[in-house]
Amino acid sequence: MDRKVRVRFAPSPTGPLHIGGVRTALYNYLFARRHGGDMILRIEDTDSQRFVPGAEEYINEALAWLGIKIDEGVREGGAYGPYKQSERRDIYRTHVKQLLDAGKAYIAFDTPAELEAARAATPNFQYDASTRLQMRNSLSLPAGEVEALMAAGTPYVVRFLIEPGRDVEVNDLLRGKVTINSSILDDKVLYKSADDLPTYHLANIVDDHLMEVTHVIRGEEWLPSAPLHVLLYEAFGWADTRPDFVHLPLLLKPDGKGKLSKRDGDRLGFPVFPLEWHDPKSGAISSGYREAGYLPEAVINFLALLGWNPGDDTEIMNMEELISKFSFDHCSRSGAKFAYEKGRWFNHEYLQKAPDAEVAELFKPVLRAHGVNPDDFTDEYITRAVSLVKGRINFVADLWEQARFFFKAPETYAEKDIRKRWKEDTPAILTELIGVLEGLPSFKSAEAEPPVLAWVAEKGYHLGNVMNAFRLTLVGECKGPHIFDITELIGIDETVSRIRRGIEAIQIPPAQ
Ligand code: GLU
Numbered sequence: 182m183d184r185k186v187r188v189r190f191a192p193s194p195t196g197p198l199h200i201g202g203v204r205t206a207l208y209n210y211l212f213a214r215r216h217g218g219d220m221i222l223r224i225e226d227t228d229s230q231r232f233v234p235g236a237e238e239y240i241n242e243a244l245a246w247l248g249i250k251i252d253e254g255v256r257e258g259g260a261y262g263p264y265k266q267s268e269r270r271d272i273y274r275t276h277v278k279q280l281l282d283a284g285k286a287y288i289a290f291d292t293p294a295e296l297e298a299a300r301a302a303t304p305n306f307q308y309d310a311s312t313r314l315q316m317r318n319s320l321s322l323p324a325g326e327v328e329a330l331m332a333a334g335t336p337y338v339v340r341f342l343i344e345p346g347r348d349v350e351v352n353d354l355l356r357g358k359v360t361i362n363s364s365i366l367d368d369k370v371l372y373k374s375a376d377d378l379p380t381y382h383l384a385n386i387v388d389d390h391l392m393e394v395t396h397v398i399r400g401e402e403w404l405p406s407a408p409l410h411v412l413l414y415e416a417f418g419w420a421d422t423r424p425d426f427v428h429l430p431l432l433l434k435p436d437g438k439g440k441l442s443k444r445d446g447d448r449l450g451f452p453v454f455p456l457e458w459h460d461p462k463s464g465a466i467s468s469g470y471r472e473a474g475y476l477p478e479a480v481i482n483f484l485a486l487l488g489w490n491p492g493d494d495t496e497i498m499n500m501e502e503l504i505s506k507f508s509f510d511h512c513s514r515s516g517a518k519f520a521y522e523k524g525r526w527f528n529h530e531y532l533q534k535a536p537d538a539e540v541a542e543l544f545k546p547v548l549r550a551h552g553v554n555p556d557d558f559t560d561e562y563i564t565r566a567v568s569l570v571k572g573r574i575n576f577v578a579d580l581w582e583q584a585r586f587f588f589k590a591p592e593t594y595a596e597k598d599i600r601k602r603w604k605e606d607t608p609a610i611l612t613e614l615i616g617v618l619e620g621l622p623s624f625k626s627a628e629a630e631p632p633v634l635a636w637v638a639e640k641g642y643h644l645g646n647v648m649n650a651f652r653l654t655l656v657g658e659c660k661g662p663h664i665f666d667i668t669e670l671i672g673i674d675e676t677v678s679r680i681r682r683g684i685e686a687i688q689i690p691p692a693q
Contacts (some may be wrong), residue, residue, distance in 0.1 A: 186395050227378045288339055614636075
């Protein structure tokens with residue numbers, strides 16, 4: 182059957198989107214684009230208990246930042262809406278009724294206390310063929326009593342009637358055929374009258390069917406639900422158009438076994454969320470890739486390779502290249518270690534490729550955070566500063582350490598550099614240097630350098646000491662880009678004023 186590829190990313194708005202969820206969204210997107218298909222964003226908000234304000238907006242903002250484009254969704258609209266499950270109650274009600282009428286589901290009145298008692302009485306209690314007739318439901322109670330309970334408005338749930346002893350086949354494009362016996366499944370709750378909402382299982386498969394989803398690509402944690410979903414498709418008579426499953430392997434801790442968690446990020450110093458998240462309840466702030474200074478292209482490239490490869494060892498690929506190469510044939514079946522250092526490397530690479538002017542824009546908020554008003558400098562100035570130090574950074578935020586002296590004169594001077602480079606005669610030599618600099622016909626780096634070097638040679642000064650003392654007054658320590666590139670950018674007046682200030686402020690510390 183040749184159907185147009187349609188995939189969906191179906192997050193529940195229960196908090197910030199985890200980086201593993203981002204990878205799931207990305208693989209959905211790459212697969213859809215690769216096959217000229219559609220990408221749906223469906224908000225699965227049927228669990229009102231777990232709803233977190235701001236989570237849906239966060240998901241939208243994160244996907245937009247990363248360049249994962251949605252074709253149909255709450256904001257985008259589309260022919261298969263609404264795309265938010267809490268707005269599809271009528272649809273679920275009709276479908277629940279359809280299963281009830283066909284005898285494929287039943288109504289159960291067991292209270293939480295009764296269920297608790299059953300669990301206490303029977304080890305490994307499961308609500309299924311072996312126990313359901315001892316419980317209070319429309320299969321065990323006389324019809325009249327069921328009617329009376331319903332008429333009295335007694336809260337109930339609808340449970341899926343699972344026939345025991347059947348082999349259920351789940352065909353997963355990554356894992357192949359997985360067969361499980363239906364006897365291990367319980368009669369899952371599909372609907373709760375208390376909030377007139379379906380559970381995840383019902384809503385998920387009804388929507389996948391109605392939205393004509395062809396491939397369900399989701400995290401491995403949903404694999405245990407797949408047999409139930411297969412049976413639900415069958416119960417509705419939709420087995421022929423059931424989507425293919427792809428259950429993506431977990432993202433693992435960088436340094437060991439087990440699932441990647443927020444704690445790993447806190448412990449090792451990397452974000453596990455795409456954007457910074459402000460928890461509305463606790464007020465706690467969790468760091469995000471965007472705020473940590475990652476470029477979205479780098480995050481995408483890094484995530485794409487956590488569990489997939491293009492079939493060769495190409496590493497740097499933009500979204501278009503990823504799309505053209507993506508296939509589940511090269512997806513791994515085992516968990517991918519979250520090698521966050523590799524993420525840093527990708528960011529370094531992408532920063533080197535990014536136009537300096539773009540990086541300069543990203544640097545502006547960093548400048549502001551350090552009390553520098555970027556509006557006091559021209560865009561050309563900031564861009565030039567960036568271009569001089571970009572090779573040394575992995576993150577935009579690192580620019581501050583590397584380029585701060587372009588924006589603020591040093592207030593302190595590194596003691597170890599003073600000890601090494603500042604001599605008795607340094608103030609006199611630097612005073613002389615001011616005269617040399619002021620006499621230069623051009624302050625351009627390439628033109629300023631030769632006359633200064635000639636002066637040092639002519640005077641027989643120690644080149645290393647003079648230049649490093651000079652640098653110390655400009656930068657505050659003996660590091661940074663080529664000295665005449667610095668002076669060209671900050672200009673003659675600022676250069677001279679920094680030398681003067683250095684001469685005044687720098688004292689040779691007493692011998693240790
Ligand atoms: N709402 C589920 C989630 O939060 C969707 C799982 C699925 O894709 O079927 O991940």
